Amino acid sequence: MPVESSGITADRLCREFDVPVRGSGVGEGLRFLLNRSYRRVTAVTDLNFSISRGEVVGLIGPNGAGKTTTMKLLTGVLSPSAGYVTVDGYTPSRREPNHLKNIAFIRGGQPLGSPPELTVLDVLHYNRILYGVARSDFDRAYDQLDSWLGLRRIADRQVRALSLGERMRAGLATQLVYSPKYLFLDEPTTGLDLVVAASFREHMRRYVQEHDATVILTSHHMADVQQLCSRVLVIDDGELRYDGALSGLNQLRSAVKVIRAELSEPLTGRALGLRSFWVEQSVARMLVEPTDIPRVTDLLLDYGATDVSIEDPPLEIVLADLFRKSEP
Amino acid sequence: MKLFSLGHLVAYSIRLSCVRAISYRRDLIADLALSLIGPASALVGLIMIFSQTDQLGGWSFGEALVLLGMFHVLGGFKAALLDPWLGWFPVIAVRDGALDVFLLRPGSPPVLGMLALIRCAVLVQSAFGAVTATVGLTAAGERVSASSAVLCAVALVVGCFVMFFFAKGLAALSLFAASLQLDVFFGSVWQFGRYPVTVYSDPVRVVLTVVLPVGALSVLPAEFLLGQFRYDHFGISVTVATVVMLVSWSLWRSGIRRYSGVAA
Amino acid sequence: MIRRTAAVIVARFRRRYYEWSDSRWFLGSLVANETVLPLLGFFVWQSLRPSEGDVDLYFYFLIWTSIATASYEHHSVSNRIYDGSLAQDLLVPGYPPTLYFADNLALRGWLLALSAPFLIPLGILIGGFTFKQLILFLPAVTFAAVIRFLLGWCVALLAFWTGRAASIAGLVNALNFTLGGVALPLMFVESPWSDVLVALPFYCSLGLPASIADGSGSLAQGLQFQLLWTIALGAAAFLLWKIGVRRFDAVGG
Structure with missing residues (x-):
């Protein structure tokens, strides 16, 4: 059951992994088969932040900084090694159905997670049933998504035959059709050309406005962050380096x-x-x-x-x- | 997930599966043909064995046919629902990280995964099994009473549950060791069920009944159908089903906790 | 040319050797898988013919044969065809199937290395065979390994045309079980059935080496059939690859 708190809170959040390590050589191969060695790697450590309902926050950092791990911890794909997270009062790693109906985790370049032979409309209807969306709400959402994404033009196409841009639109539609209140966008514009990426940002901006949605966005494209986010969290080597307004990053310019x-x-x-x-x-x-x-x-x-x-x-x-x- | 919406989802998934099946004619023909040739070859194997003997583990030819029939009825369920998922799970779900998508859907990830991959055409194997069992009953000179039929149906449902939880438990093991791919192993253990469990020596029989119960699942419905009301066998089956369910549930729970996704 | 191909095979073999050193559970499950069906046959025939000592010996060698001929190209190769990653293999200089042949050798090497510590003591325990029988077993099992690889390879290449290559491979496994001397050893089959079975590729790749090792089969006759199947399946593999790659090219993977 949720506790009385909306928005997202991370408190002393840590996640560690044990990764296997092996030397080279035939003997090492045989030894590794019988007895593996592991090294403990810290992906994120001591993350503290809170995000209010309706805020749009950018999570930025270099490759391997811990952005995706943080997103997975916030959505509940991963459980924290220490510390805790709440999203709209729920503990994400419990993956309670009411919580899952409230969030969407959208990853750029990620497959739709449905058999490629299905049409876009098949997938949308499947999600309608899965997320328990009333028919009238579905129709309304569908019309809206059609006006944003030109959904009707691709609705009867098989998923396997979609181009990258169309797949992005279809992916977005299947995730937004149940009107989630919390959006976790992980590199959503990866692989998209400039025009499609700009239209994606426009769709997101409108969705956030109309649904009062809370968004966390990771992106290597600064245009995504600059146009959508009022606040940024800068993460590097698993630690939070900066939490504040985008304009405040100027203070960190360190006179360059x-x-x-x-x-x-x-x-x-x-x-x-x-x-x-x-x-x-x-x-x-x-x-x-x-x-x-x-x-x-x-x-x-x-x-x-x-x-x-x-x-x-x-x-x-x-x-x-x-x-x-x-x-x- | 509420029962009503689960039923709705099952119905919609089956519908989608049928649509997929008919949109790929060559795969549909392959599914149908393979679902018949496999059981037919098993039938030939049994006939060959009975050319050398008139009883197998105390079962006559007709009775062994009934058993083989039940083996294929359950085998159809396995091939339609469990096999596609069990083959997909360690590679695509765990190693490539597609499990993330299913973890974030409101519902049981194994059930949703199986429904997404369900292959309805191979259920024809179950139909073949039913025909084999009917022929076996005639050969054995048995008449089926209503109570036998009901008990057989109950035993088949219990069998399906055991198989589901067994598959879920096997899949959960690949959450601990990502390289573990147990669909082939499941298929091999499953083969033990085509012969009466009495053929095997005592330790093997215990293993097939208790440790790897999918190896003896076809025995109980066959016994009921043949009018042999072995309530001790039924008791053992229900107990084993409960244990398999609990073990698989706890394996899955701790496996998911361990799961670390690909891009972590 | 031959030297380069051999070098590529060795390099690929090493790569897979390291890769699978990370996969003890996977390898263990494959050993279990290769063992379980011969065991099933063994239990049935031990129950039906408990007094006949040859049954033990036959199934003992059948387990060795099953492990030494293990082929999983219907998983590895057909998946690469489905997801399009085969395209990378087509860019490798040389004949791409040699890469998979090396993979297959590496896998069998691992499986044999893992099972030998259990099977050798078991063989000593069972006993009842001569050194000569062991020597005769070797050429038969080598041909069997080639035939089972080629058969698996041909089935895997069907993935160019259908999405059900894995199911077809499952069918081949079922036929191996029924007709390959696993469910029914040839020593219990009467003519003319036995004459038909001995000529099939399923028996040539499984039961034949075991029957030669236990003394019930004829090496000369067996090798003839094995040679024929090696040529026939080799030609089929060559053609299927050639036509399949053309199709892969045409439909874009």
Whole structure:
């Protein structure tokens, strides 16, 4: 039974895994067959946060940071090794039916979880019965999803014959048809082109508004986070590094700036003594510490660069810099 | 899940399975043909054995046919519902992580998984079994009373439950050792059920009745159908069914707790 | 060319060796699976003919044969055809089926290594066979291994045309059981049935080596049939692969 609390709470959340390890060589293979060795790996540790009902929060971090593990802990696919989570007052790992009818876990590039021979409409009807959706509610949701996703155009198509974008739309429809109040979106725009990804964000924005839904989103595409989330949780190496408004990430910029310059001759980062340096159509951008700006601009002018300007770095760069600093 | 919505879901799943079956003609023909050729070859095997003897473990040819019939009636249930799921579970569900999807659906993951993969066409094997049993009854010169028929039906239902929970328990084991693929093993143990359990030596008989009970499931309905009211056998079966259910339930529970998903 | 193919087979064998060192439960379940049907036959015939000592010996060698000829291509290869990952194998320089042949050797190697510590003492306990019988067993079981691999391989390739390759493989297993000398050893079958059974691929890949080892079968006649089936199934495997890959190409996997 749920306790009296809406929203999502994570309290000292930890999850560890035992992963098998083996040396190389024939003898090691035989030894491994008889007696395995394991190493304990900590995927997430001591996560504390709470998310209010109706909030849209981005969960960001580099590969292997623990984002997917966190999402699985929040949805109840995994049980915590220590600490606890509540979602709308339920403990997710108990997987109570009333809780499951309230959440959707949408993963980019993930199959629909239904036999490929079925049509999209078959899958939708199956979910209608599975989630106990009244016929009138289903019809209403179907019409709405059709206006968002153009559902009728793909409803009679077999799942196996859908393109990636269509499969995403079908996947989204099958998950939204029972109107879940909590959405867990794990890299939802993976593999989608820019137009389809933009339309996905638009659908999500409208869904959240109309259903007062709570959303946690992980994405490597900063556009997803910037357009949907008012707040972000930055996670790295299993630990929470930042919890606050997206704009607040600027405080973490640690005074890194981007210098932009138009080159008149080929130039490398090494010549300027810089690691982060990239050129696109003779326009160079480089990441520079503020104290180093005078030296670098002088050098650029010596090399004949024109139109030199100093910019705030985009969010991707801020995060890359943040994560690089956290490396040992 | 409420009984009504479960019934609704079962009906819809069967409907979808039929739609899938008829949309792949070649697979449908393969299903139907294989469901008949397999049991037919078992029948040939039995005839060959009886060319060498007039009784097998105390059972006459007619009685052994009834037993083989019950073996195929239950085998149809196994092939339609359990086999597709048991083959899918360790590889796609556990190793590739598709179990995540089923864990987040409101309902029992094994039941939902089986319903999603159910293959109705192979139920023709059960029909073949029923015909074999009828021929066996005629050969044995037995007439079936109403009470025998009811008891046989009850025993078949108990058998289906035992098989379901046994399959669930086997699947749960692959949550502990992801490389464990027990559908083939289940199929092999199952083969023991085609002959009377009295053929086997005492220790094997105990193993087939108590430890791996799917090996002796066809005996009880066959006995009832032949008018042999062995209530001690019925008692053992119900006890074993209860134990299998409890063991499988606790294995599944702790297996799911251990389950760690692929992208963890 | 031959040297390169051999090198590829060795490399693939090593890869699978390491891969399966992580799968003791899986290998254990396969050993159990290969053992269970010969055991079933053994129990039946021990009950029907308890006084005949040859039954023990026949089924003992049948277990060895079953393990040494184990083939699961209907799982591994047909799944790669279904999910399209076969495309990766087609990009490997050389003849792709050799990769699966190496997989098969690695698997049998593991299964034999795992079961030998149980089967060798059991053989000593049963006794009653000569060194010569053992030597005669070897060529027969080698041919049997090739035939069972080719048969399994042909069935696996049916996955190019139907989604039911695993079911067809189940049927072949049922036929192996019924007609391969497992449910009914040939020593208990009278002519003309025995003449038919001995000529079938099922018997050539299972019962034949065991009957040669226990002294009831004829090596010369058996090897003739085995050779014929090796050629016939080898040709079928070659053709099925060729036509199947063309189809895979046409439908995009």
